[in-house]
Amino acid sequence: MSEAAATGAAPAEGMTGLVDDWAADKQTYHVPWGKAMMWIFLVSDTFIFTCFLTGYLNVRMTTTDPWPPQSEIFALSFGGAPIPLILIAIMTFVLITSSGTMALAVNYGYRRDKFKTVVFICLTALFGATFVGMQAFEWTKLIVDEGVRPWGNPFGAAQFGSVFFMVTGFHGLHVSAGVIYLLWVARRIWVGYYDKKGYEIVEIAGLYWHFVDLVWVFIFAFFYLL
Amino acid sequence: MAYVPLADQELELHHPHSWVTKYVWSQDHKVIAIQYGGTAIAVGLVALVLSLLMRMQLGFPETFDLIDPNSYYQSVTMHGMIMVIYLLTALFLGGFGNYLIPLMCGARDMVFPFMNMLSYWVYLVSVIILMASFFVGGGPTGAGWTLYPPQTSLAGTPGHDMGIVLMLISLAVFIVAFTMGGLNYVVTVLQYRCRGLTMMRLPLSIWGIFVATVLGLFAFPALLVAAIMMLFDTLLGTSFFMPAVIESGTALDYEGGSPILFQHLFWFFGHPEVYIVALPAFGLVSDVLSTHARKNIFGYRMMVWAIIVIGLLSFIVWAHHMYVSGMHPYFGFFFATTTLIIAVPTALKVYNWVLTLWEGDLRMNAPMYFAIGFIFTFIHGGLTGLFLGNVVIDLPLSDTYFVVAHFHMVMGVSPVLVLFAALYHWFPKMSGRMYHEGMAKLHFWCTFLGTYAIYLPMHYLGIHGVPRRYYALGTTEFMVPATQDANTAITIAALFVGASQLLFFINIFWSLRSGKKADPNPWGANTLEWQTPETPPIHGNWGDKLPTVYRWAYDYSVPGAHEDFIPQNTPESEEPTVDAEHFDPDHDTSKADL
Numbered sequence: 174m175s176e177a178a179a180t181g182a183a184p185a186e187g188m189t190g191l192v193d194d195w196a197a198d199k200q201t202y203h204v205p206w207g208k209a210m211m212w213i214f215l216v217s218d219t220f221i222f223t224c225f226l227t228g229y230l231n232v233r234m235t236t237t238d239p240w241p242p243q244s245e246i247f248a249l250s251f252g253g254a255p256i257p258l259i260l261i262a263i264m265t266f267v268l269i270t271s272s273g274t275m276a277l278a279v280n281y282g283y284r285r286d287k288f289k290t291v292v293f294i295c296l297t298a299l300f301g302a303t304f305v306g307m308q309a310f311e312w313t314k315l316i317v318d319e320g321v322r323p324w325g326n327p328f329g330a331a332q333f334g335s336v337f338f339m340v341t342g343f344h345g346l347h348v349s350a351g352v353i354y355l356l357w358v359a360r361r362i363w364v365g366y367y368d369k370k371g372y373e374i375v376e377i378a379g380l381y382w383h384f385v386d387l388v389w390v391f392i393f394a395f396f397y398l399l
Numbered sequence: 400m401a402y403v404p405l406a407d408q409e410l411e412l413h414h415p416h417s418w419v420t421k422y423v424w425s426q427d428h429k430v431i432a433i434q435y436g437g438t439a440i441a442v443g444l445v446a447l448v449l450s451l452l453m454r455m456q457l458g459f460p461e462t463f464d465l466i467d468p469n470s471y472y473q474s475v476t477m478h479g480m481i482m483v484i485y486l487l488t489a490l491f492l493g494g495f496g497n498y499l500i501p502l503m504c505g506a507r508d509m510v511f512p513f514m515n516m517l518s519y520w521v522y523l524v525s526v527i528i529l530m531a532s533f534f535v536g537g538g539p540t541g542a543g544w545t546l547y548p549p550q551t552s553l554a555g556t557p558g559h560d561m562g563i564v565l566m567l568i569s570l571a572v573f574i575v576a577f578t579m580g581g582l583n584y585v586v587t588v589l590q591y592r593c594r595g596l597t598m599m600r601l602p603l604s605i606w607g608i609f610v611a612t613v614l615g616l617f618a619f620p621a622l623l624v625a626a627i628m629m630l631f632d633t634l635l636g637t638s639f640f641m642p643a644v645i646e647s648g649t650a651l652d653y654e655g656g657s658p659i660l661f662q663h664l665f666w667f668f669g670h671p672e673v674y675i676v677a678l679p680a681f682g683l684v685s686d687v688l689s690t691h692a693r694k695n696i697f698g699y700r701m702m703v704w705a706i707i708v709i710g711l712l713s714f715i716v717w718a719h720h721m722y723v724s725g726m727h728p729y730f731g732f733f734f735a736t737t738t739l740i741i742a743v744p745t746a747l748k749v750y751n752w753v754l755t756l757w758e759g760d761l762r763m764n765a766p767m768y769f770a771i772g773f774i775f776t777f778i779h780g781g782l783t784g785l786f787l788g789n790v791v792i793d794l795p796l797s798d799t800y801f802v803v804a805h806f807h808m809v810m811g812v813s814p815v816l817v818l819f820a821a822l823y824h825w826f827p828k829m830s831g832r833m834y835h836e837g838m839a840k841l842h843f844w845c846t847f848l849g850t851y852a853i854y855l856p857m858h859y860l861g862i863h864g865v866p867r868r869y870y871a872l873g874t875t876e877f878m879v880p881a882t883q884d885a886n887t888a889i890t891i892a893a894l895f896v897g898a899s900q901l902l903f904f905i906n907i908f909w910s911l912r913s914g915k916k917a918d919p920n921p922w923g924a925n926t927l928e929w930q931t932p933e934t935p936p937i938h939g940n941w942g943d944k945l946p947t948v949y950r951w952a953y954d955y956s957v958p959g960a961h962e963d964f965i966p967q968n969t970p971e972s973e974e975p976t977v978d979a980e981h982f983d984p985d986h987d988t989s990k991a992d993l
Contacts, residue, residue: 198597198948200590206510210586213616217578220620224667228628228660232639236655324636324652332655335637339627 241328458890472541479544505593607682692759780809801861
């Protein structure tokens with residue numbers, strides 16, 4: 174069994190390290206339980222989104238009606254000229270920015286800088302809430318102004334609306350849950366709950382947050398661009 | 400900050416104080432395990448009754464007026480879904496997983512006990528939702544346990560309105576419950592083992608449960624997505640799975656969906672699900688066989704790798720359930736090949752079980768009866784699987800009773816026999832009392848011979864082309880006249896087996912009150928759960944000090960040892976070992992004259 178685990182020495186690199194980890198007693202990965210659990214959960218969640226996107230690609234092939242022109246539907250007009258996908262571009266920018274602030278929060282967390290950690294977590298949550306707000310705006314626009322419904326729309330294949338509401342809705346739920354999770358973590362840090370336990374929770378929440386961002390990149394690429 | 404493994408930490412335990420926190424809102428893995436097990440068995444009894452209703456209809460058509468064609472389909476559906484998911488998955492993982500993982504890993508509890516408790520209560524909610532569908536208008540769904548669209552949502556299918564909605568919601572809720580529990584099981588096995596307990600010293604029970612849980616975490620997402628999409632189709636009128644359908648002359652609002660997509664999603668979950676049920680059974684039966692044969696498990700490492708390889712392969716065989724749906728011949732070739740490759744590690748396991756028994760000092764206790772019975776039924780069901788895995792043989796046999804016989808043998812009877820083996824084997828630890836040996840053996844013979852009487856004739860019916868899922872066969876030209884006689888015989892056997900399960904319940908309830916007080920380690924087993932300071936183990940499992948493991952779980956009949964077993968926490972200085980990690984073939988002490 175691995176001596177590294179017992180003595181706390183730096184684990185070996187590469188294949189040797191892998192074998193050491195799996196041959197060790199007590200624990201396989203040198204991480205807290207919550208972090209291991211979050212990683213496994215995220216792989217499981219990846220399967221969910223993969224199934225959603227695969228299902229989407231499949232119905233896009235089977236539907237008999239033409240697929241609606243997304244770049245026109247998701248365009249906004251500023252001063253008369255429609256700019257394709259501009260709202261989605263802004264939303265994507267906001268979400269990716271929030272990943273940056275999350276990374277800063279993790280960094281300050283490990284430096285035990287309580288104030289800055291909380292500030293950056295709250296900033297991340299704010300960006301997340303902005304994203305969800307813009308998504309609500311997008312949904313309202315599609316439903317009220319353009320008459321898109323899950324069961325049909327004036328532009329073409331009914332599956333367009335079905336997939337749109339299902340996939341962005343499921344992702345939006347993830348972001349909303351993430352915002353609540355981040356605020357909860359921020360509050361607990363602020364009241365000193367993690368002062369003794371350590372700030373790994375920031376990184377664990379960060380893992381979830383980066384995952385939600387990454388999923389959005391795929392949704393953006395497959396649904397809005399393709 | 401360096402992270403300190405828990406085995407090296409002093410731990411503060413929050414002991415529950417009131418009856419409610421101890422037995423109802425309990426965070427103790429052992430109580431949660433019993434809650435899971437009790438609920439699963441209760442809901443399994445519902446499924447058992449449903450199957451008997453179906454058999455009454457098939458065996459004595461027009462004699463009993465118990466069910467009509469609609470309720471026959473509803474019974475088929477609910478029987479299948481309950482047995483596979485709410486009984487077997489919940490009992491193996493929620494029940495035995497919860498009970499054995501912390502004990503066999505030398506841990507005090509799961510890593511996140513609160514989430515573990517939540518897992519049970521959410522599971523209970525899913526069961527209640529499922530049972531609620533019996534009481535709504537239209538009744539439960541009658542779409543068959545595979546819930547294939549488009550017929551799930553069409554007016555001709557019973558329960559096409561509320562029944563299917565409740566079924567899908569219940570499945571989604573179950574998946575949430577399973578995910579909370581499953582994450583706990585996986586992280587506990589990976590991160591919460593005691594000193595000296597490496598992965599390659601884990602008992603095979605834990606390996607089976609661990610890999611099955613990983614499969615569940617990656618397979619259930621497909622079912623969740625399928626359930627969400629079908630809920631959209633049913634409630635919002637979308638067309639994910641619904642093609643253009645003309646019903647009674649009127650075109651429905653659906654267009655352009657893909658029913659085949661549902662089949663892919665369903666079976667991407669559905670095939671790993673077979674192994675989610677089978678792998679824990681493989682693990683548990685290995686430990687039962689080894690303990691009662693007083694011999695180390697044959698080829699421990701091979702057994703571990705077989706479990707892992709079966710788990711991996713189970714993700715790339717799903718379309719063998721869809722040969723008749725139509726696919727490119729190359730795909731059929733691919734899926735037939737991967738399916739048959741799975742037979743290799745599976746057969747390896749069977750050989751190793753048999754070789755474990757070979758020249759063993761067999762103690763024919765009731766768990767051993769069930770474990771050996773499992774080897775028979777599993778070989779039987781496995782061999783018919785080879786038939787059905789081939790495209791050309793599957794096509795004529797598909798949707799006949801041959802398929803019913805196959806999957807009942809391989810993932811119905813076999814895991815259930817292991818469940819009984821495991822329940823009898825661990826009952827003394829769970830309750831502190833011994834069960835009644837004679838009654839348990841009678842239960843075995845009734846179940847084992849009875850299930851053969853049910854499923855053997857079904858193979859012949861299937862080869863004759865008797866289709867499954869038919870409410871009544873009537874006078875059909877191509878069927879031999881003996882078909883009805885066979886069906887009647889099967890029904891009588893089924894009623895007998897169903898009734899003989901009472902023996903199990905009588906035994907359990909009688910033993911709980913008046914069974915003989917159990918020895919802490921009545922079987923002379925090596926694994927850690929038998930070495931707890933109290934029987935049944937109390938909250939925290941180990942008293943002041945966590946155990947330390949010095950050897951693998953299979954040091955039985957080691958030459959030179961004081962007894963024919965050496966518990967895992969016995970230091971090497973006190974007893975010799977034939978641990979696979981220290982095994983030296985040039986100095987094979989196990990072959991020494993005993």
